[in-house]
Amino acid sequence: MKSMPVMVDICLVPLGVGVSLGEYVAACQTVFQQAGLNYQLHAYGTNVEGEWDAVMAAVKRCHEVVHEMGAPRITTSMRLGTRTDRHQSMQDKLDSVTQRLVVDD
Template identity: 30%
Template sequence: MLAAFSITPVGVGEDVGEQVAAAVRVIRDSGLPNRTAASFTEIEGDWDEVMAVIKAATDAVLAVSTRCSIIIKADIRPGYNNTLTTKLESIERHLAQQ
């Protein structure tokens, strides 16, 4: 499973860096392959592992915020792994051909 998700703290003002950092720390400590960008974090693993990390990251945000909003997009493709990098490699390969 490859999941892209965003946990947004609500009610803490415009600067949410501290609250988001709490979530990213949990994600990075999970040991699952992950990548964080400006708006979303991607993480790869089996369903139970990924959802447990998303819950733990949400709990970390709620420990420093009273409310949050979560967006999750998941690509569930049994038997496939390392899709965090192989999908991008495929795009780069096609771009290089032109």
């Protein structure tokens, strides 16, 4: 099977655990790190990039870990992007916008 790189924007929200979610977010960051994935935390989620199967396995593992931490329910929103015409990293996408901002100043 041909490899399929994917970029995912994921927002995992445990339910029934109160309003402070930092420990759960940190646990998922650890999952992404242990999986060897490139990830970038932002204010309302995390961007993750890697091979499709590895990213999806890490998402599943995040659910497992957060349930193990006591969350009875989890809701997760994801946006996924793939492309086959060329390799593009999260940093490439950020750099493209930054370069345009410099030119427009």
